[in-house]
Amino acid sequence: MSAERALGIxxxxxxxxxxxxxxxxxxxxxxxxxxxxxxxKLLAYHFKALxxxxxxxxxxxxxxxxxxxxxxxxxxxxxxxxxxxxxFLHTLILTNFYSAVVAVMHTRAAFKGATDAEIxxxxxxxxxxxxxxxxxxxxxxxxxxxxxxxxxxDQRPHIMSYLLYPRRVYALPEMQxxxxxxxxDNWTWSHLEDPFHxxxxxxxxxxxxxxPDLAPGRIQAEMRRMIAERKIEWVLYYDxxxxxxxxxERVDPATLATP
Amino acid sequence: xxxxxxxxxxxxxxxxxxxxxxxxxxxxxxRVAAEVWLPVSFAxxxxxxxxxxxxxxxxxxxxxxxxxxxxxxxxxxxxIALQIKGDPARxxxxxxxxxFANPPADGNQxxxxxxxFALIAFFVVVVYLNALSYPFTSYDGRAIxxxxxxxxxxxxxxxxxxxxxxxxxxxxxxxxVLVPIAMYAIYDLTGGVxxxxxxxLFSTFFLMQVLFLYGMLRRIGTGGALAMVGALFYxxxxxxxxxxxxxGGALNSGAVxxxxxxxxxxSVLGFLLFWRERQRWQYLLGGVFGGxxxxxxxxxxxxxxxALAGNMAVALFGRGGAIKRDVALAIGGVLLSFAxxxxxxxxxxxxxxxxxxxxxxxxxxxxxxGAWQRLGVILYTIGKEIVFIEKWNWYWVALIAMVPAxxxxxxxxxxxxxxxxxxxxxxIYLFVYMVSxxxxxxxxxxxxxxxxxxxxxxxxxxxxxxxxxxxxxDTPARLAVLxxxxxxx
Numbered sequence: 001m002s003a004e005r006a007l008g009i010x011x012x013x014x015x016x017x018x019x020x021x022x023x024x025x026x027x028x029x030x031x032x033x034x035x036x037x038x039x040x041k042l043l044a045y046h047f048k049a050l051x052x053x054x055x056x057x058x059x060x061x062x063x064x065x066x067x068x069x070x071x072x073x074x075x076x077x078x079x080x081x082x083x084x085x086x087x088f089l090h091t092l093i094l095t096n097f098y099s100a101v102v103a104v105m106h107t108r109a110a111f112k113g114a115t116d117a118e119i120x121x122x123x124x125x126x127x128x129x130x131x132x133x134x135x136x137x138x139x140x141x142x143x144x145x146x147x148x149x150x151x152x153x154d155q156r157p158h159i160m161s162y163l164l165y166p167r168r169v170y171a172l173p174e175m176q177x178x179x180x181x182x183x184x185d186n187w188t189w190s191h192l193e194d195p196f197h198x199x200x201x202x203x204x205x206x207x208x209x210x211x212p213d214l215a216p217g218r219i220q221a222e223m224r225r226m227i228a229e230r231k232i233e234w235v236l237y238y239d240x241x242x243x244x245x246x247x248x249e250r251v252d253p254a255t256l257a258t259p
Numbered sequence: 260x261x262x263x264x265x266x267x268x269x270x271x272x273x274x275x276x277x278x279x280x281x282x283x284x285x286x287x288x289x290r291v292a293a294e295v296w297l298p299v300s301f302a303x304x305x306x307x308x309x310x311x312x313x314x315x316x317x318x319x320x321x322x323x324x325x326x327x328x329x330x331x332x333x334x335x336x337x338x339i340a341l342q343i344k345g346d347p348a349r350x351x352x353x354x355x356x357x358x359f360a361n362p363p364a365d366g367n368q369x370x371x372x373x374x375x376f377a378l379i380a381f382f383v384v385v386v387y388l389n390a391l392s393y394p395f396t397s398y399d400g401r402a403i404x405x406x407x408x409x410x411x412x413x414x415x416x417x418x419x420x421x422x423x424x425x426x427x428x429x430x431x432x433x434x435x436v437l438v439p440i441a442m443y444a445i446y447d448l449t450g451g452v453x454x455x456x457x458x459x460l461f462s463t464f465f466l467m468q469v470l471f472l473y474g475m476l477r478r479i480g481t482g483g484a485l486a487m488v489g490a491l492f493y494x495x496x497x498x499x500x501x502x503x504x505x506x507g508g509a510l511n512s513g514a515v516x517x518x519x520x521x522x523x524x525x526s527v528l529g530f531l532l533f534w535r536e537r538q539r540w541q542y543l544l545g546g547v548f549g550g551x552x553x554x555x556x557x558x559x560x561x562x563x564x565x566a567l568a569g570n571m572a573v574a575l576f577g578r579g580g581a582i583k584r585d586v587a588l589a590i591g592g593v594l595l596s597f598a599x600x601x602x603x604x605x606x607x608x609x610x611x612x613x614x615x616x617x618x619x620x621x622x623x624x625x626x627x628x629g630a631w632q633r634l635g636v637i638l639y640t641i642g643k644e645i646v647f648i649e650k651w652n653w654y655w656v657a658l659i660a661m662v663p664a665x666x667x668x669x670x671x672x673x674x675x676x677x678x679x680x681x682x683x684x685x686x687i688y689l690f691v692y693m694v695s696x697x698x699x700x701x702x703x704x705x706x707x708x709x710x711x712x713x714x715x716x717x718x719x720x721x722x723x724x725x726x727x728x729x730x731x732x733d734t735p736a737r738l739a740v741l742x743x744x745x746x747x748x
Binding site: 100226 | 409413
């Protein structure tokens, strides 16, 4: 058997493998859900296999025998073109088509009966950026929609405020220093607690605004006035690192304002 | 499934309302391809909706969605009446899709044209599937944009306590509301907050952007399959997934940079065509879409500023002749943008800003002198971003590679408007980082992608124009025109 014939047979095998992997991708898209929990790794292997099979198949059409007689500049051009092609193929396969199949699978999951609430819980329960949905649902059940809530806690109060709306969620700092900085200084408490914002700019520390130095008496008066005006009767404490410590409780506005 | 149908009907209704305005804007333009009038109608419909509801909120304290419907009907009626009763010579001829009506004649070009079209169709379907498959859960998506829409759904206003009470937790409460108003309408029509269906709005922006890009590439002289291939390049840019699918992605901005990028693209290309062809509708597109950008994100100010920079560059140095008239036109375009965004500017005056993004206050000698220390970090981060092939493909790298060849063209006043504008745009973004009051590393890490996305369609236009003038498949006669730089821009 000549080398060319052997190569031809090998390429047919590669063609068959490409078809098999492609069919397998489609089959997975049809049968696996929710993909973002169980299917990602499997799909990634499929697409990596597809990528390398296409690389091998593409290499077979390059006229390698002519290379030694080409001038160096053309060889360099072919090498550069090859690198560009590989990156393009990599981008096309591993990003675009991967995304396409994932989109099909997600949509199918949604239309097969997974409700938005279930998927929202699923996403938020696995994402440290968001408050735990199960905790939010408890708060939603407990607190009436027309109530006002004082938020005391760590990062991401904005999402809590969004999820609990139309309940009115207020930033109520529990410490004087926090209150100092959160009022009249354009900083909500989240900014102070967010590790990103805690960092000083090493190149130019003047970037951080200095908080106004308010007298303690004024702070307490400010806090009491705020609670009374807004009829705040609930306090929500949220700790994203120790979620079991998070709680919601009903309070007397008079005690809430006490230092 | 009913929700999907309702959202599509809403998007069609918005486009129909916008078509009424588009018939006025395009008056005297003659035949306009569907790839141009459809995206423009869609955007104008959303702009009309925002202007009407914001005006109602300011004047009456509430902006119900039905009011936008009435305004849309009035606009459509006015547009049709003008078509029927107005000067027949200035009547707008709404054409069909040129991609089907006039495909390239050459066999190979035709095959490439339709292959590119098939891939574009595929990617657009993926974008819609992504929308339906993954809820609008990015941080900014919820905290900034969807929260505003949710408040409007309950209160029909942005002037209530949720926006104005400084103690209420509301992230970036003074950010523009064109997109939240569209989200509010979708929530209202579909019976409540639906984080999945609302994403179809952004998918539609993407579709419209691809259509308009194709329409413009055809118009500005890229023959054969090149216009379709250019649209495909944008469509297949991997960054698309950052906003259309991934949870933490959305360019870290809740996908609203896609509408902004679309409005910016139309505004810039409108002015670009105007300096070439001097038609009224092109000028109106430039000015009006600048206004829509102002009503979409804070960066809209930058877009209006760079449009002014590009316009002034052509007016002063473009060898166009009547400098005074051209300077007046350049300034008039900016004034038009601010006039369109006036309802938002008025409504915004009642909303306090409790976030330290006051760039104006950074213009102090001590800050400006210290800003140079940041340049190394800024250039390193931006450089790292734009050579990220798996996100931006080769486009930014190609743009940099093109610079040596583009400099003589710029000095010779060819593509003068677009090159001046891109230069101004990049310079402003660089300067913003240099004086940013935010933590620099945080600011860079969370925003370079979105800033790159604003410019990407125009970068592609520039690359296509560069290639078009050297296209070995084009006819010598057309190449002579493209290379000649007959127009000063």
